[in-house]
Amino acid sequence: MGWHEVLWIGRILVLMQLVHGVVGWGKDGHYAVCKIAEAYLTEDALVTVKELLPDSAGGELASVCSWADDIKWYYKWHWTSPLHYVDTPDFKCNYQYCRDCHDSAGHKDSCVTGAIFNYTKQHFSAYQGYDPQLKYNLTEALMFLAHFVGDVHQPLHVGFTGDLGGNTITVRWYHRKTNLHHVWDTMIIDSAVKTFYGSDLAIMIQTIQRNITDAWSNDISSWEYCEYNQTVCPNLYASESVRLACTFAYRNATPGSTLEDDYFLSRLPIVEKRLAQGGIRLAAVLNRIFASEVKIARA
Numbered sequence: 001m002g003w004h005e006v007l008w009i010g011r012i013l014v015l016m017q018l019v020h021g022v023v024g025w026g027k028d029g030h031y032a033v034c035k036i037a038e039a040y041l042t043e044d045a046l047v048t049v050k051e052l053l054p055d056s057a058g059g060e061l062a063s064v065c066s067w068a069d070d071i072k073w074y075y076k077w078h079w080t081s082p083l084h085y086v087d088t089p090d091f092k093c094n095y096q097y098c099r100d101c102h103d104s105a106g107h108k109d110s111c112v113t114g115a116i117f118n119y120t121k122q123h124f125s126a127y128q129g130y131d132p133q134l135k136y137n138l139t140e141a142l143m144f145l146a147h148f149v150g151d152v153h154q155p156l157h158v159g160f161t162g163d164l165g166g167n168t169i170t171v172r173w174y175h176r177k178t179n180l181h182h183v184w185d186t187m188i189i190d191s192a193v194k195t196f197y198g199s200d201l202a203i204m205i206q207t208i209q210r211n212i213t214d215a216w217s218n219d220i221s222s223w224e225y226c227e228y229n230q231t232v233c234p235n236l237y238a239s240e241s242v243r244l245a246c247t248f249a250y251r252n253a254t255p256g257s258t259l260e261d262d263y264f265l266s267r268l269p270i271v272e273k274r275l276a277q278g279g280i281r282l283a284a285v286l287n288r289i290f291a292s293e294v295k296i297a298r299a
C-alpha cells in the first residue's frame with residue numbers, strides 16, 4: 001500500500017468518527033451484548049438463530065452483531081443510519097415514542113426503537129405464518145435486531161438532539177481528544193479491558209456473566225419482563241437510557257473537560273450493567289419470537 005492510500009484510509013477513519021451516530025456501542029460492546037445473549041438462548045431459539053445466520057458467522061451470533069454498523073457506508077444502506085439512535089429534547093431527560101422516534105427529516109418510526117419493533121415484527125409475522133411469501137430477508141432482520149437492541153442500551157444513543165447524543169461535545173479521555181459519544185461507545189470499554197481485564201475482552205465478558213448468575217441473579221426476570229406480554233419493549237429500554245445519560249453520561253462532562261479516573265471508575269459499572277441488560281433482553285426477545293414458531297408448528 002502506498003502513502004497515498006494510507007492517507008486516504010486515515011482520512012476516511014477520521015471522517016467516520018465525525019459523522020453522527022456512526023458506531024453504536026463499538027465493536028467490543030456489540031460483541032459483548034451478543035455473546036451474553038447467546039448463553040441465554042433456549043434450544044429452540046438457538047436452532048433457528050443458527051439457521052438464519054450467514055455462513056460467514058461460523059454459527060456465532062456475536063460475530064455478526066456489528067454488521068449493521070459496517071454496512072452503513074454503502075450507498076444502498078444509507079437509509080439505515082438513523083435507525084441506530086433516537087434523539088430526545090435537550091435537558092428533558094425523558095423519551096416518548098410519538099414525540100421522538102423520527103429521523104432529522106421527520107420520517108416517523110425511523111429511529112432505534114422503531115427499528116426494533118420493525119425487525120421483531122418481521123420475524124413474528126414470518127414465523128406465525130402471516131407472511132408466507134417471506135417478503136423480508138430474515139437473516140438481515142436478525143442481524144439488525146441483535147445490533148439495535150445493543151444500541152438502545154447505550155445511554156447516549158438516547159441523548160439530546162442539540163448535541164447529537166454527545167457527538168458534538170468535545171472532551172479529553174485522559175490525554176486523547178475525542179467526543180463524549182465515542183467515550184461511551186468505545187473508550188470506557190477499551191480502557192476497562194486494558195486496565196482490569198488483561199487486554200482480553202473475553203475476560204470482561206466472563207466477569208459480567210458471573211455477575212448475571214450471582215449479584216444480579218434476582219434482577220434478571222425483571223430485565224426480561226415486558227408489560228402486556230409484549231415480545232419486546234424498546235420504549236422501556238430507551239427511557240432507562242436517557243435517564244442514565246442525564247445522571248451519568250452528561251454529568252461532569254461539559255465541552256472541553258478532561259475525563260479521567262473519577263469519571264471512568266464511576267461510569268464503568270453503568271456500562272457493564274447496560275451490556276448485561278442488552279444481552280439478557282436480546283436473548284429474551286429471540287426466545288419469545290422463536291418459541292411462537294414451535295407452538296404453531298405443533299398446533
Ligand SMILES: *[C@@H]1O[C@H](CO)[C@@H](O)[C@H](O)[C@H]1NC(C)=O
Nearest residue numbers: 083109110111114115118136
Ligand atoms: C423495516 O424494515 C424494512 C426492511 O429492512 C425496511 O424497508 C423499512 O424501512 C424498515 N422500517 C423501519 C421503521 O425501520
Ligand SMILES: *[C@@H]1O[C@H](CO)[C@@H](O)[C@H](O)[C@H]1NC(C)=O
Nearest residue numbers: 054136137138139140141143
Ligand atoms: C439476505 O441477506 C444477506 C445479508 O445481506 C445476504 O447475504 C443474502 O443473500 C440475503 N438472502 C436473500 C435470499 O436475498
Ligand SMILES: *[C@@H]1O[C@H](CO)[C@@H](O)[C@H](O)[C@H]1NC(C)=O
Nearest residue numbers: 225226227228229230231295
Ligand atoms: C400474558 O400471558 C399469560 C400466559 O400466556 C396470560 O396468562 C396472561 O393473561 C397474559 N397477560 C396479559 C396482560 O395479556
Ligand SMILES: *[C@@H]1O[C@H](CO)[C@@H](O)[C@H](O)[C@H]1NC(C)=O
Nearest residue numbers: 207208211215268269272273
Ligand atoms: C458486578 O456487580 C457489582 C454489584 O452490583 C458491581 O459493583 C460491579 O461493578 C459488577 N461488575 C461487573 C463486571 O459487572
Ligand SMILES: [Zn+2]
Nearest residue numbers: 023024084151
Ligand atoms: Zn449502531
